[in-house]
Amino acid sequence: MRMIFNINKSLASRIVFYVLTFCVFLFLISLSVFYFFSKKQIEEMTFKNAEAIANNTVYKTEQVLNPITKITNNYKWIIENSDLSSDSVYSITRRIVENNPEIMGSAIAFEPDFFKDQGHYFSPYSFRENGIIKTIQLGNPEYEYFVMDWFQIPMTLEKPYWTEPYYDTGGGNVLMTTYSVPFFRTINGKRKAVGIITMDLALDWFTTIVSGVKILETGYASVISRNGTFITHPNKDWIMNQSVFSVANELNSTELRNIGREMQKGKTDFVSSTLRGVERKMYFTPLPSSNWTLAVIFPKAEMYLPLRGITIILIILVSIGLILLTFIVTKIVSEQLSPLSHFAKSAHEVAEGNFNADLPEIKTQDEMKNLYDSFFHMQKDLKKYIENLKQTTSAKEKIESELRIAREIQMGMIPKIFPPFPDMTEIDLFAMMEPAREVGGDLYDFFLIDDRHLCFAIGDVSGKGVPASLFMAITRTLLRTVAPNQQSPRLIVNMLNKSLSQGNDSSMFVTFFIGILNVETGHLRYVNAGHNPPAIIHAGGKIETFEITKDIPIGLFDSFDYEEKERTILKDDRIFMYTDGITEAENWDQELFTEERLIQSLLSARTLEPVEIVMSVARDVVIHVNDCLQSDDLTMMCILYRGK
Amino acid sequence: MALEKGFYTQEGIDVKIVHPSASVMATERLESEQSDIISLFLVSALSMKNRGLDMVNVAQMSQNSALLFVAKKSSNISKLSDLNGKRIGIWESGFDEIPKALINSSNYKVTWVPILSTINLFMLDGIDAMTVMLYNEFDQIINAGINPEELNTFLCSDFGYNIPEDGLYCLNKTWLTRKEDLQKFVRASLKGWEYAKENKQETLDVVLNLMKEEHIPTNLAHQKWMLDKMLELIEPGTKNVKKGELSESDFHKTQSILIEEGYIEKKINLTEFYKPVLGN
Numbered sequence: 001m002r003m004i005f006n007i008n009k010s011l012a013s014r015i016v017f018y019v020l021t022f023c024v025f026l027f028l029i030s031l032s033v034f035y036f037f038s039k040k041q042i043e044e045m046t047f048k049n050a051e052a053i054a055n056n057t058v059y060k061t062e063q064v065l066n067p068i069t070k071i072t073n074n075y076k077w078i079i080e081n082s083d084l085s086s087d088s089v090y091s092i093t094r095r096i097v098e099n100n101p102e103i104m105g106s107a108i109a110f111e112p113d114f115f116k117d118q119g120h121y122f123s124p125y126s127f128r129e130n131g132i133i134k135t136i137q138l139g140n141p142e143y144e145y146f147v148m149d150w151f152q153i154p155m156t157l158e159k160p161y162w163t164e165p166y167y168d169t170g171g172g173n174v175l176m177t178t179y180s181v182p183f184f185r186t187i188n189g190k191r192k193a194v195g196i197i198t199m200d201l202a203l204d205w206f207t208t209i210v211s212g213v214k215i216l217e218t219g220y221a222s223v224i225s226r227n228g229t230f231i232t233h234p235n236k237d238w239i240m241n242q243s244v245f246s247v248a249n250e251l252n253s254t255e256l257r258n259i260g261r262e263m264q265k266g267k268t269d270f271v272s273s274t275l276r277g278v279e280r281k282m283y284f285t286p287l288p289s290s291n292w293t294l295a296v297i298f299p300k301a302e303m304y305l306p307l308r309g310i311t312i313i314l315i316i317l318v319s320i321g322l323i324l325l326t327f328i329v330t331k332i333v334s335e336q337l338s339p340l341s342h343f344a345k346s347a348h349e350v351a352e353g354n355f356n357a358d359l360p361e362i363k364t365q366d367e368m369k370n371l372y373d374s375f376f377h378m379q380k381d382l383k384k385y386i387e388n389l390k391q392t393t394s395a396k397e398k399i400e401s402e403l404r405i406a407r408e409i410q411m412g413m414i415p416k417i418f419p420p421f422p423d424m425t426e427i428d429l430f431a432m433m434e435p436a437r438e439v440g441g442d443l444y445d446f447f448l449i450d451d452r453h454l455c456f457a458i459g460d461v462s463g464k465g466v467p468a469s470l471f472m473a474i475t476r477t478l479l480r481t482v483a484p485n486q487q488s489p490r491l492i493v494n495m496l497n498k499s500l501s502q503g504n505d506s507s508m509f510v511t512f513f514i515g516i517l518n519v520e521t522g523h524l525r526y527v528n529a530g531h532n533p534p535a536i537i538h539a540g541g542k543i544e545t546f547e548i549t550k551d552i553p554i555g556l557f558d559s560f561d562y563e564e565k566e567r568t569i570l571k572d573d574r575i576f577m578y579t580d581g582i583t584e585a586e587n588w589d590q591e592l593f594t595e596e597r598l599i600q601s602l603l604s605a606r607t608l609e610p611v612e613i614v615m616s617v618a619r620d621v622v623i624h625v626n627d628c629l630q631s632d633d634l635t636m637m638c639i640l641y642r643g644k
Numbered sequence: 645m646a647l648e649k650g651f652y653t654q655e656g657i658d659v660k661i662v663h664p665s666a667s668v669m670a671t672e673r674l675e676s677e678q679s680d681i682i683s684l685f686l687v688s689a690l691s692m693k694n695r696g697l698d699m700v701n702v703a704q705m706s707q708n709s710a711l712l713f714v715a716k717k718s719s720n721i722s723k724l725s726d727l728n729g730k731r732i733g734i735w736e737s738g739f740d741e742i743p744k745a746l747i748n749s750s751n752y753k754v755t756w757v758p759i760l761s762t763i764n765l766f767m768l769d770g771i772d773a774m775t776v777m778l779y780n781e782f783d784q785i786i787n788a789g790i791n792p793e794e795l796n797t798f799l800c801s802d803f804g805y806n807i808p809e810d811g812l813y814c815l816n817k818t819w820l821t822r823k824e825d826l827q828k829f830v831r832a833s834l835k836g837w838e839y840a841k842e843n844k845q846e847t848l849d850v851v852l853n854l855m856k857e858e859h860i861p862t863n864l865a866h867q868k869w870m871l872d873k874m875l876e877l878i879e880p881g882t883k884n885v886k887k888g889e890l891s892e893s894d895f896h897k898t899q900s901i902l903i904e905e906g907y908i909e910k911k912i913n914l915t916e917f918y919k920p921v922l923g924n
Contacts, residue, residue, distance in 0.1 A: 144736065144760075146758075147736045147758050147759055147760045148760055149760070149762050149764050149765070152759065152760075152765060152770070153764055153765050153768060153770055156757075156765060156770035156771075157768060157770055161768075163764075164762070164764060167859060173859075226767075227763075227764070227767065227787075227788040227789065228787070228788055228789050229861075237856070240861045241861050241862055241863045242863045243787050243788065243789075243863070244789070245786065245787045245788065245789050245865075246787045246863040246864070246865040246866060247863075247865075249786075249787065249865035250863070250864055250865045257789075257791075260789050261789050261791075264789050
């Protein structure tokens with residue numbers, strides 16, 4: 001049972017369980033087939049045996065009965081063909097008994113008044129009594145033999161007749177039967193029966209023969225008279241008392257009654273009948289000379305007793321075999337599969353980090369060996385891989401840490417305190433920068449050159465990541481170095497360009513917009529070196545962009561002279577600057593945010609403070625990209641000119 | 645059962661039951677005073693009385709006729725008139741009066757074939773029909789393998805001949821001198837029948853044992869049938885008498901039949917014949 005409970009846990013148990021189930025199934029099938037065919041065979045053999053026994057018994061009894069009929073017929077012939085005197089009849093009966101030891105008595109009985117000199121009754125009868133043969137005349141008014149079966153029936157039917165068996169009148173328990181044959185005379189030209197010649201026969205020999213029949217354990221033979229009465233039967237009380245029909249009546253068995261009727265018809269048949277809950281098989285056949293029936297009866301179940309024995313032995317043997325098989329298969333399978341649990345343990349250890357976990361020793365060259373090899377290689381490769389991974393991870397972690405520091409440095413380079421000039425009421429300013437990676441290539445900056453002039457710039461370095469960030473840092477540092485001493489954006493940009501172009505082996509560049517705003521007059525001087533033109537949100541709500549200039553990004557040609565432009569910013573105008581990360585922000589469908597959307601976004605936020613405008617645009621960009629990976633740095637700056 | 649259960653002893657009488665043999669008839673035993681009381685058919689008793697045997701009926705046990713003709717359907721006898729011209733087996737030793745009276749009253753010409761007691765001649769078609777007792781030979785025929793539905797039966801009672809059968813008889817002399825003993829005997833006998841009716845299985849066991857001791861072939865099925873039929877026969881049914889009593893009209897009817905058939909010559913009075921010992 002443990003095995004069954006464990007079949008889901010152990011491969012060996014499962015294999016053993018399936019093998020055993022199949023074996024048991026195979027055995028049951030084989031046993032059923034064996035049982036079925038053996039049963040049929042046994043039935044056939046038993047039926048043949050019963051038939052043979054019955055026929056043999058019939059033969060034996062006929063060996064005795066047949067001579068009786070012959071002797072009787074011989075004497076019948078003598079009586080019919082000789083003109084006997086009444087006296088000579090006595091000597092004939094005597095001679096019959098004398099010459100035939102098996103005959104207990106013999107009568108020659110004539111119809112009433114046959115011999116004029118003998119009167120109404122004439123029936124000489126010789127019989128054995130205590131070893132002596134006596135001869136008497138049977139008939140008298142007290143013994144009206146004319147109405148007795150032995151006389152009346154053959155006379156009436158004009159046919160030989162075996163009487164129903166009877167106990168002899170001597171009070172003994174000897175069962176007798178009488179064979180009566182009518183003899184004929186031609187009187188007045190008409191042949192008619194005039195008397196009966198009888199042979200009395202004791203049936204003890206007959207009982208002995210039939211009682212000697214044994215079939216199977218309790219099977220027996222029985223002889224049944226023409227009326228169905230039992231003449232022989234293992235149950236002595238039944239003899240002459242019960243008939244097939246009275247037994248059928250007592251047992252309420254129509255089946256048995258019908259069998260009895262078939263017997264009376266002189267049929268031979270094999271039948272079964274269930275009596276008192278036991279199904280019995282019965283073979284019956286007539287005794288030809290007497291019209292009695294011999295039946296061989298045996299309980300059906302007894303037929304199968306030997307088969308049952310063999311089957312039990314077979315079941316025991318196979319059960320032992322199955323137990324041994326279980327044992328052996330379990331042992332073999334467990335042995336064969338034992339490395340698996342070792343492998344499992346090793347795999348567990350490997351999983352926990354012990355790459356040196358030992359593997360089971362495999363001596364075979366089979367699948368287990370393949371598994372070992374694979375496992376071994378896996379273990380080796382894994383070890384190598386994990387070591388590599390460790391190194392890589394550590395390197396990556398280092399880089400990440402450096403980048404984190406770089407970001408902090410970068411972010412520290414741009415002003416982040418808002419409002420930046422709380423005392424300066426003329427302007428309000430807000431800016432933000434969000435690198436796509438740890439560090440970015442965008443920049444913005446603003447500072448006061450003097451108490452009237454605000455310098456502000458926004459730029460976008462070509463490329464991304466660390467190189468761009470370094471270039472951004474250089475640009476911003478140069479700006480802070482150059483700008484405070486210059487009043488002209490053009491000169492600032494020219495200087496920046498010159499510095500950045502020299503030794504720029506990697507050909508990096510930066511689009512750049514720089515403006516210097518006179519906060520008192522709103523006069524703005526600016527240079528746009530290839531940067532997205534900023535937008536101006538006028539106090540009336542109109543939005544316009546700065547014109548597109550022919551100036552190239554800085555860092556490309558050191559001698560390029562940038563053009564400075566100027567314009568006046570009116571009171572409550574808002575300058576909005578941005579990098580292309582805003583307009584080129586992509587969503588999942590690779591749709592760009594575009595300048596149109598930016599303008600829309602600005603329109604909806606046009607009356608707001610700079611911080612709110614920047615945040616509003618940032619929100620619109622976030623909504624547009626919808627979680628799509630940020631591909632470029634996002635930088636915005638907005639200046640509200642309040643004027644004096 | 646009266647003897648078996650000691651009802652006779654309880655009444656204070658010592659009873660021995662003797663079965664008449666083929667050679668010694670019951671009436672002979674009565675006449676020679678070997679037996680005090682005998683059982684006899686009403687018709688036989690009337691004949692004997694007529695012949696001068698001075699005996700009286702002290703109790704009429706059977707109230708109904710158990711006699712019938714039986715024929716195999718295969719012999720094409722399906723109504724009583726079909727018996728005309730046929731060979732009918734009938735007991736050589738008696739009980740033949742009523743069947744013969746029935747046939748004669750119908751003016752059928754039949755060949756009466758005397759038989760001893762077996763059904764074998766009938767079974768072998770040596771005769772076309774035979775008279776049987778419902779409780780005995782009829783069942784023997786069934787127990788010899790012929791199914792009831794293969795037989796046609798003609799009960800004498802169905803043709804106006806429901807003549808009572810067994811009664812208890814004693815010599816007039818005995819009646820005069822030992823009336824008390826007779827009363828005791830009849831009372832115990834009736835009690836015996838009542839007991840048998842209430843205790844059929846026990847009764848059957850007793851009968852089967854007795855028969856086994858006497859080496860008389862029989863079996864339970866047949867005895868059961870016989871007991872059931874006998875118990876039916878002693879019931880008066882619609883007759884205006886109690887159990888054990890002789891109906892006056894039955895007496896007169898039987899006497900008329902016997903006179904008509906020539907069995908007896910002169911009528912006798914009921915009071916001369918029937919002297920019940922119980923009741924009034």
